[in-house]
Amino acid sequence: MHKLLTDSPGTEMLLLGNEAIARGALEAGLAFATCYPGTPSSEIPEQFFAISKETDLYFEYSTNEKVAMEVAAGAAISGLRTMVTMKHVGLNVAADPLMTLAYTGVEAGMVIVNADDPYLFSSQNEQDNRYYARLSSLPMLEPTNTQEMKDWTKAAFELSEELKLPVILRTTTRLAHVRGGVKLGELQPRKVKTTFKKDPFHYVCVPAVSRELHKLLLRKYDQAVEKSENSPMNEIIGNGPWGIVANGVSVNYVMDAVSDLGIEDKVSILKLGFSYPMPRDLCVRFMEPLEKVLVVEELEPVVEHELKTIAQETGLTLEIKGKGVGELSRLFEYNPGMVRKGIAEYFEIDYKAPLPVDTSDFPALPGRPPNLCAGCPHRATFYAVKQVYGTDAIHPTDIGCYTLGLLPPLSMGDLVICMGSSVSSSCGFSRATDQKVASFIGDSTFFHSGITGLVNAVHNNHKFTLVIMDNGTTAMTGHQPHPGVEPETTGLDLPKVSVEDVVRGCGVKDVHVVRPYNLKKTIEAVRASMEYDGLSVIVSKEYCPLFARRIGKARKARPFYVNLDKCKNHRDCINLLACPAMFLEGEQVHIDKNLCIGCTVCAQVCPENAIMPLKG
Amino acid sequence: METGRCLFVGVGGQGNLLASNLLGQAALSMGIHVVVSEIHGMAQRGGVVESAVLMGNVKSPIISNAEADILVSFEPLETMRILGKCNKKTLVITNAQPLPPFTVSLGQGVYPPVEEMLEKIKTRVEKLIALRGNDLAEEAGNPLSLNMVMLGALIGSGAVPVTEDVMKETISTSTKKAFLESNLKAFDLGAQASKKLS
Known part of the structure; x- marks a missing residue:
């Protein structure tokens, strides 16, 4: 039995933040879950994938985040408790359904888990997705530790059902990938089938309907404000004259700093857990008696600006600061020492930071960047393409392990902005320049968002070579399945969608399928595609060696x-x-x-x- | 109890995430408040892997520069690289056997002289325990049990409030049968070596 199905309320388990979210969803009677994997969110759906094999929970790896959001919306509007999970940039992909789903609302609880990645441990940017709550008017909860990740996930379902709105649960890397003790609650039974009640003048968002729905959304927003004002997730701790406001993981840094500095009786802390809509009246009550306020929030000054607005509207003149105090900036993640120093500086407390070991006389240390694994087939593919194209060609690449091809000596990567951009940007590069263009995309990323770019390339007659590196899995995020995987590798009886068939179906005429470990034939195919006067696709097929080992298909070759x-x-x-x-x-x-x-x-x-x- | 900030560092594949996770589980089973943080994803493809176990009266899941009470490092170059997280009161437990990064093979850098560097480190921290971790793992019968050797060295040093018995119990419940004997042996060898050097 999966450990998250342990049915003994009160037991304390050491859970990863992402496992705690999955457990919270199960305790809320989750019936339906979808996702596209992405660090740091991937361990949530991993739990659901395993649990769906031994229970009646429905789970699917959807082709991308927009699809995952829409699949989940269908189930939630029908009346099932539903969760969809993604990383922060995934919500960009899903932003289109998100914005209008806020208008239609949902019938049963729907929780959107969004995992931000301050410091970009595994991402192409560090955007602050608290703005999505503001953009969509949807409520946002920001737990601060593993226990709250479980408890507030359950609360998010209840909130969603009360407001008939999807609720966004926001985590960051330092919550998603932290383990802590979690006291389990009771597992609830699932309602796994329902009947959709037709209501086209509520769900079909033509302009006349949406004008009414926008009004409805604003009424729900007002209800959400009420709930935020009275929520135990928003909490004032202490009653000293110095104010500190914090959200998410920063709450921990603040609590530790206050204790380390011994200023418990001098501060009042406002912990914002139900962080959108902001509890306006609570903020006013919090700020009124204070001398000044420091806002401790990673990334953008979202709360800082809103507090300043609230203060201005209510005639409060106290100083409110956040970004720019000490080392608190819009860049990267915060840490305990940085927050302690910021608090000490702002409230003028004597404090000396501990001194690190002096390493100034150490020699330059050789770097240890991440690297493609030994025997990785991407290396062979890159080598073959480089042999043919030399160094002047342009190589747009994409998001996956193969992004590491940018490192020397392979040096195969000239642009990465987002999933699928290798294909579409190649259209632009090949028109704007006379340089040869050969771009790279992985199999999972191709299904995620490469196909529409390929159709565009066919229709608009662009000339370049797209290399689809098909390693039979979604390798980077931990070997999740995608539509192109062999059914036998997943243990599920799901039909396979062939990459090659899709490519031909899109109208590509020059298609080559190669095994990259056969360098001679791969190089021949690359040369033929380069000489072809039009759009070519090379499908380079070989299992990810780590995945092959995991599914018992490792090469039986001698070293x-x-x-x-x-x-x-x-x-x-x-x-x-x-x-x-x-x-x-x-x-x-x-x-x-x-x-x-x-x-x-x-x-x-x-x-x-x-x-x-x-x-x- | 007092706060204990224990930092683990290793190279992708050395198993330091499992070691920090097991330490966290053992601490929780003894009723010690604990938070463990890890980095997954792209950082793991052969790169440096960091994790942290914070015990006692502390809520923050990560360790700032100069604030590690204990450093457990699986690789000497990574000990040198991460030393800024330590201060003069830090206990440093390190494997002394190098796993050279690929940049050295490519001639993009030189692996620093291990003995000389460890001597330098020794004079700048509270205590340095350096052991031949890979040899001990071999001796235990499984070269992949380096993480158990290092965990043994940490518990054997007596620097954290987790007992040997509880740690071995935790290892036993989370190890596949085929590796149990070698894992426990590796743990014991690490613990003995660390006691001898303490």
């Missing part, structure tokens, strides 16, 4: 070694491929037999045929 009698130290292997199984001992390249998976690519690159399979 390779460098035959020192033959090696003349050209070092093409290490200089052109840079597989992490290779290492230098003195001046000689060797291969670590424990890392080598026997992909044979380096053996094909070696001009002396000095790389050979180990015997026995």
